[in-house]
Amino acid sequence: METQELARNKSFEVEQREWKLRQRKERGKQLLTIVSPLFLLVLWEVMSRTGILDIRFFPPPSTIVQTFYDMVVSGVMAKHVGVSLYRIFIGFLAGVIPGIIVGLLMGLYSPIRHFVQPIVMALMPIPTLALLPIIIILFGIGDLSKVVTIAGSVFFPVVINTAAGVLNIDKIYLDVASNYQTSRWNFFFKIALPGALPVMLEGIQMGQAIALLTIVAAEMMGATSGIGYLIWTSYKAFLLPEMYVGLILISFFGYLFSLILRALQNKLLPWR
C-alpha cells in the first residue's frame, strides 16, 4: 500500500519536472525571438567600430540612434513622418474601400466578375510606380500624386482577395440562406460579407505592406517631403546615418501596422 503511494508520488514528481522543463524550453524560445534583432544590432555595432564594415556605408547603430534623436529634437522628423503617414493613410483607404466594393460585386455577381476580371488581371502586373511620371503630370508633385500611387497599388490585392473570399464561401451556407428565405440585404450582411472577411483581411494586410513599399519610392520622385524624400536626399548628400533613420522608420511602421491589423483581425473574426 505504502509503496504504491510512493510510486504514485514519484511519477507525479517526474511529470511535474517534465512540465517545468517544457515551460523552460518555451521561455527559451521566446528569449531567442527577442534576442535575435538585438544580436544583429550588436554585431553591426562591433563590426563597424572595428572597421570590418566600412563605416561610411554602415555607420554603427549608436550613430544612427544619435542622428535619430537629433532629428526628433530639431523637428525635421515630425514633419517627414507626419506627411508620409497622412499620405499612406489616405492612399490606403482610397485603395481599400473601392477594392472591397468592386471585389464584393465581382464575387456576388458573375457577369460583373466576367467583365471586370480581365481588366484587373491585365492592369495588376503593371507597377504603379512605373506610371509615376504620368501620375505626377496629372496630379502634380503634392500629396495627391502620392495618394493616387498608393491607392493604385493597394487596390489590386484587396480586390482579388475580396472576390476570392466571396467565391470561397462554402456552398452549403448559400443553401442555408436560401432555405431560410434570406433577403438580398441580409444575405449580403449576414452571409457574404462575414464569410468573405477572413480572406479579405489577408488582402488588406498585403495592401498595407504594399502601401509602405510604394510611399518610399513615390516620395523619391517629385516630392519635397516625406520619409522617402528623406531617404533619397540623405542618400544623394551622402548623409548615410539620416538615410538609415529613414529606412528604420519604414521598418518600424511596417511592423506597427501589421500588429494593428492583426489585432483588428482578431477583433473582427472571433469565430475563427
Place this chain on the structure above:
Amino acid sequence: MEGKPKITVDGLMKAFYKKQGSVIALEDISLTVAEGEFVCLVGPSGCGKTTLLRILAGLEQPSVGSFTIASETNNRPLQSMVFQERGVIPWLTVRENVAFGLKMRNLPKAFINERTDFYLKKTGLERFASLYPKELSGGMKQRVSIARAFANDPEILLMDEPFGALDEQNRFILQEELLSIWAETKKTVLFITHSIDEALLLSDRILLMGAQPGKIIEEIIIDVPRPRKMEDVRKDPEMATKFIEIWRHLQEEVQKSRE
C-alpha cells in the same frame, strides 16, 4: 395511411445536363406524406434522394412534375431543412444560428428571443448559447442545426442525413432526442439516411429508393409503438426481418449500379 396528405409529389422528374449528355437523377417520383408522419428515404448513394429533398426545399427546380406542401396558415414557412453538420454558420454564435430563420423573417424581437430560448433549452444548448460553432463537438453542432429548423416552426421538416458524420454513440443519443422533440411538435418529417437502423428507429414509413435513375421501389411500414427506444427496435424480431428485407433490396440496387 391515415391523416390528411401534407406533402404530395406528383410525377417528379429531374435531369442534369452535362457535357456527355443528360443524366436522369429522378424518374417519375410520386409520393404522399401524411400530416405528422415521419418518413425516411433510404437508398444507395447516388440514387437521387438528396436531389429529391433539395427540390422540396426549393434549392433545385424539378424538370417535370410538381409537388405541393399543404399549408393552413400563411404566416408559417413551408419547409425548413436540417442540413448536415457543416450547415451551421461558423460566424454566428449558437444563439444566432438557432434564431437565424426567425430573424430572416423579421419577426418581433421578443418573439424571436422566446422561441430561441425554448429550443436552446430543449436541445440542451443553453450553456453554449454565446459560443461559436468551432468550440462545439459534432453532436452539439447538429443540435444547433435541429434547433434552428424547429425554431423556425415550418409546415414540414426536411432532414438531409443530419447524423451522417457523427459517431455511433452520439448518433443514438441524437436520434432519441430528435424523436422526443418531434413527438412534442408533431411535425411532418421527410428524413434522408443511408442507415437502415436509423430508418427503422425513426420512421412511420420507409421509402426505399433505387438508383439510376432514382425511383421509389418499395414502401415499408414500421408500426413499432412510440415512444420508441433503440432497444425496442433492436429486440423486435419483426424489425430484424425488415432490416434484412431492406438490406436485400439495397444490395440488389448497389449490384445493379455496378454493372
